[in-house]
Amino acid sequence: MNEVKNILLAGRLKEEVAEWLEGKRMGFEFRLREYKEVTVGDIGWADVYIAFYPPKGVSLAGVKWVHALGAGVDFFIFRQDWPKETLLTRTKGDFGNRIGEYCVARALAVTQNLVELWEAQWRHEWYRKEAGLLRGSQVAIVGTGEVGRGIAAKFKALGCPVEGISISGKAVKPFDRVFGRDEIAEPLKKAEWIVLAVPLTEESYMMFNESLLENCRGAYLINIARGEVVDEDALVEALDSGRLWGAALDVFVEEPLPAESPLWEMPNVLISPHIAAITSAEEAGESFLACLAELQKGQRPKLAVDSEKGY
Structure with missing residues (x-):
């Protein structure tokens, strides 16, 4: 050219x-x-x-x-x-750093009960609930590219063990271990935090469907990838059943998220309008x-x- x-x-x-x-x-x-x-x-x-x-x-x-x-x-x-x-x-x-901070902010917000405390403040209620501890909790990140590595670095800085999932399963820093896509069930079963940072391709389209979500054992899902990586109907069911205890969602199949989506009304969901990294x-x-x-x-x-x- x-x-x-x-x-x-x-x-x-x-x-x-x-x-x-x-x-x-x-x-x-x-x-x-x-x-x-x-x-x-x-x-x-x-x-x-x-x-x-x-x-x-x-x-x-x-x-x-x-x-x-x-x-x-x-x-x-x-x-x-x-x-x-x-x-x-x-x-x-600087997307890796920005999105990493977005993910850690959501993890800390729910671990520290910030939403509940804010709501109690507006009710003028002296609300006491012991906070959880992010340090030491297991993180699984789907996607080990630049963004995935940035997210991993932020969680590791707070003392979290972090495993990755990629197509090849090739080891890459700062992940403690990387699994191939065909091994994804293993890290999901022990993860307390699951972060989606994978590009949208034919392989990742609707990857997190009902079958895959059945491997979750009460994890918290953070999606900063693309909405089409997740089957939203299966996501709602997993949140209702407890296979996921909550979700922070920055991307959706349809954006803006339609007013009739049940995700708006779910108390264990945090929604943001595709702003994790602008x-x-x-x-x-x-x-x-x-x-x-x-x-x-x-x-x-x-x-x-x-x-x-x-x-």
Whole structure:
């Protein structure tokens, strides 16, 4: 890719990323659109498309390069007709640390009874209940990539033994042990905290279904991966039955979560609106320029996505 001049930005963060890139004075031309406003003419004009999601009703075929603003790229390639000649790159940020803190914050909140204490405060009630101890409790993290490793490091810093689950089962720090996907039942049976940090692929789609959740023995589930990794009906049943004693959910099959979802009313569920790690304009811009520099040297960017694998 010899020259990149025309940049098409769509959706959330488009103004901020354009402003950040414009400040680098590299001669870029910009078009800013909402997803539904992108036209065939825009696609034909663009050297690169930068966004969290594909445009609505317009194919990306013909665009040489798409740069995803998030760490996850499933919105572009999972069960999508992705043009193989198009390069797909992703944004790299401090997602592991941010999401790790998100997960530990939820674990500490429920261990320390913060929700119950807050509710008692509003009732003017002197509520006393012994807090649990996070230290020493067993953690299982599904996904041992950059985000999974960041989560593991935060739990280990608090004295938790942490096991990982990945496709290969290959040992990787800081996990105490890593199991292959076909061995997943073993760590789930002893886990007190289960964290989902796996990319959405055909292999992970609805992975946590009724059959898999039957292995849980009163664990607390934290999902910061994708909603489609979990069968939400099976999740509700597992929460009702006690196989899961609670859940912190940042992602859902349908977002925003529909008002009629039973998850809203469950007292053992903490809901957040997909905010565990929010991309900044600087992270997006720096990742894009790093990829551009490698392309101009004739190299495949380190942040390039394998569309066959899905990550």
